[in-house]
Amino acid sequence: MTVNQIVAILALMRRTKQEESLTLQFKLIIMIDNDPLKRTELSALGEFGLIDHLTQGIAPVNSTTLKGVGDDAAVLDHGDMVTLVSKDLLIEGVHFDLTYTPLRHLGYKAAVVNISDIVAMNGKAEQLLVGISVSNRFSVEALDELYAGIRLACEKYKVDLVGGDTTTSVSGLFISVTVIGRAKKEDVIYRSTAREHDLICVSGDLGGAYMGLLLLEREKKVYQANPQMQPDLEGNDYVLERQLKPEARADVLIKLREAGVKPTALIDISDGLASEILHIAKDSGLGCRIYENKLPIDVVTAEVAAEFTIDPTTAAMNGGEDYELLFTVNVNDFKKISAIQGIHIIGHMLEKAEGEYLISNGGSLYPIDAQGFNHMKA
Amino acid sequence: MTVNQIVAILALMRRTKQEESLTLQFKLIIMIDNDPLKRTELSALGEFGLIDHLTQGIAPVNSTTLKGVGDDAAVLDHGDMVTLVSKDLLIEGVHFDLTYTPLRHLGYKAAVVNISDIVAMNGKAEQLLVGISVSNRFSVEALDELYAGIRLACEKYKVDLVGGDTTTSVSGLFISVTVIGRAKKEDVIYRSTAREHDLICVSGDLGGAYMGLLLLEREKKVYQANPQMQPDLEGNDYVLERQLKPEARADVLIKLREAGVKPTALIDISDGLASEILHIAKDSGLGCRIYENKLPIDVVTAEVAAEFTIDPTTAAMNGGEDYELLFTVNVNDFKKISAIQGIHIIGHMLEKAEGEYLISNGGSLYPIDAQGFNHMKA
Numbered sequence: 156m157t158v159n160q161i162v163a164i165l166a167l168m169r170r171t172k173q174e175e176s177l178t179l180q181f182k183l184i185i186m187i188d189n190d191p192l193k194r195t196e197l198s199a200l201g202e203f204g205l206i207d208h209l210t211q212g213i214a215p216v217n218s219t220t221l222k223g224v225g226d227d228a229a230v231l232d233h234g235d236m237v238t239l240v241s242k243d244l245l246i247e248g249v250h251f252d253l254t255y256t257p258l259r260h261l262g263y264k265a266a267v268v269n270i271s272d273i274v275a276m277n278g279k280a281e282q283l284l285v286g287i288s289v290s291n292r293f294s295v296e297a298l299d300e301l302y303a304g305i306r307l308a309c310e311k312y313k314v315d316l317v318g319g320d321t322t323t324s325v326s327g328l329f330i331s332v333t334v335i336g337r338a339k340k341e342d343v344i345y346r347s348t349a350r351e352h353d354l355i356c357v358s359g360d361l362g363g364a365y366m367g368l369l370l371l372e373r374e375k376k377v378y379q380a381n382p383q384m385q386p387d388l389e390g391n392d393y394v395l396e397r398q399l400k401p402e403a404r405a406d407v408l409i410k411l412r413e414a415g416v417k418p419t420a421l422i423d424i425s426d427g428l429a430s431e432i433l434h435i436a437k438d439s440g441l442g443c444r445i446y447e448n449k450l451p452i453d454v455v456t457a458e459v460a461a462e463f464t465i466d467p468t469t470a471a472m473n474g475g476e477d478y479e480l481l482f483t484v485n486v487n488d489f490k491k492i493s494a495i496q497g498i499h500i501i502g503h504m505l506e507k508a509e510g511e512y513l514i515s516n517g518g519s520l521y522p523i524d525a526q527g528f529n530h531m532k533a
Numbered sequence: 534m535t536v537n538q539i540v541a542i543l544a545l546m547r548r549t550k551q552e553e554s555l556t557l558q559f560k561l562i563i564m565i566d567n568d569p570l571k572r573t574e575l576s577a578l579g580e581f582g583l584i585d586h587l588t589q590g591i592a593p594v595n596s597t598t599l600k601g602v603g604d605d606a607a608v609l610d611h612g613d614m615v616t617l618v619s620k621d622l623l624i625e626g627v628h629f630d631l632t633y634t635p636l637r638h639l640g641y642k643a644a645v646v647n648i649s650d651i652v653a654m655n656g657k658a659e660q661l662l663v664g665i666s667v668s669n670r671f672s673v674e675a676l677d678e679l680y681a682g683i684r685l686a687c688e689k690y691k692v693d694l695v696g697g698d699t700t701t702s703v704s705g706l707f708i709s710v711t712v713i714g715r716a717k718k719e720d721v722i723y724r725s726t727a728r729e730h731d732l733i734c735v736s737g738d739l740g741g742a743y744m745g746l747l748l749l750e751r752e753k754k755v756y757q758a759n760p761q762m763q764p765d766l767e768g769n770d771y772v773l774e775r776q777l778k779p780e781a782r783a784d785v786l787i788k789l790r791e792a793g794v795k796p797t798a799l800i801d802i803s804d805g806l807a808s809e810i811l812h813i814a815k816d817s818g819l820g821c822r823i824y825e826n827k828l829p830i831d832v833v834t835a836e837v838a839a840e841f842t843i844d845p846t847t848a849a850m851n852g853g854e855d856y857e858l859l860f861t862v863n864v865n866d867f868k869k870i871s872a873i874q875g876i877h878i879i880g881h882m883l884e885k886a887e888g889e890y891l892i893s894n895g896g897s898l899y900p901i902d903a904q905g906f907n908h909m910k911a
Binding site: 193194195196197198199200202205206208209210213215216217219220222223224228229231233234235236238240241242243244246247248249250281282284286287288289291293294295296298299302306313314315316317318319320321322323324325326327329331333335337 | 574595671692
């Protein structure tokens, strides 16, 4: 079926201007088989551009809608507390490859990446709904594995599975997860509220998930070429786990609270540090500096990067899927932040005119570019 | 890729019993290419059976979780008000056919069927999140059409679009919609709270959406055989609109409130009257009688049914997608209900031992069977 055919049928529907555009009139029916609309390829806009395009000009009408499109989660005003809602799609062949992703891990990850979005608003995830579309090549036992992973994540993060919708697809596996969280209204942290001179901090280490992905991709090719070959993954558990079993850093929120630090802006790193710091900078109307020599990179990540002759800095900046937290804090919190294990100060915010740059080990300035995981351009 | 291969990779992961099942150990890697698990086909369980199977034994841990899987929407305790969450998937080739579904109508319907789930809890839909996965055969303009329909539904039902996620797929169009609604805690109506002797009521008329579907399927075949043929849809606008542009019956809730009637149980008719009344009966621990001669069937529905030599009662009972409301009321509300235009009393609830039966025009009893739109068995 082509788009032409789809558009052809559009002509079936004659719309009366006055009554808004869905009145059906089947009096005049013309079947045409060419596309009367201008055709713009999805790749021309890219993922973020497309979302901006599709959601532009949307103005909320309900008083409960505090924040719509444009942060990690939507924020709904439900009294003293706000309700946070995050929704993500995971598509076979785009977001995961079942040849090396065990279904149990996939279920776990599908839940965790959404829980991470609630954490990235400084909220607590409480409920999860999952929609799964599978073709008949999957068995009940395969779905059991997928659900086992989802349930495990729910158990770990104390989230209730409150909705399940499972349907067949013509091909492929599609997972759609919605997570509902809560926070006190005054606790919510947006990505748009960083201030000049704030310190930029990141939890854990970066680039590992991407190195795990490259390893799995390589072993897949080896396996496809010769199914008798044993995959060579020895010693690389750390980066494989980063890729196959990410965690939502709810523990970091607790540490910050205990230390008496409230970030000024907060986001989780799903698309790579570069993409995320640009979100914070642009949405806050600021510039930023990131120091290459401050980037936290695990030794295994560095070793695997060397094996692939990839600059570990590139992996950290553009790799994505680490699901660590990126946040800004007031400079006065420097001592408190420095005392927290596993938090790294990697740069600072500046006025907008200063732009967004990475300062290399050699002292050169490189503009930060949000390549990220642009599935639309892929 | 086969499930065998997928399961093969599962063997990559050795799990330690003590630490729960996601600890990765890549020390021993064995690639096997046959399925060590018992294989149960999805069709063996059916759609409802599968959801039951996958969600069995789930016990909520958060005090905010009032109702999880098993009604039109999840119910979250957020103070005086509850938050209602509904989530649905719409899959190309399963739930819709783009050869005769204009994208604008598809977007409208995707939003409406979820809004209808909130209405079916006696709530008001307030926010909507949409996830769309499309292949590159779609243009930006095609997505604009889809979004135009979603926005139109949002406008009509005063719902805010607060989240959008658009990603590529390898093939096909997948739409996942989440709708968030609210209701006063005491206003929520479940499907499980009908009482013996209650009257069974339905809004609008039934079977039309299914007749519209059959018409469109027929014209598709005609068109495929001879693209020069003009589709013969003359005079059938009503059933086509029922299929292509369903509405959520929020207006019925208002009428009921104005009449001072609060239903004892409430559900929307997405899978056909038979399937839905069985939900109410079984979840309420009751039996029921539906009278064939009371079923509201539009004259166009009856005419098209005759054209297809289909019993209009079958269309009403098992057709699905009418999105009318099915509800039960106390017998004492008989007069009030009778006075509301567009509401039909079609039967009554009995004790469980009486079973669930349709009483035909001839007076015979036929057991009600939930064939519905069982996509899993299709």
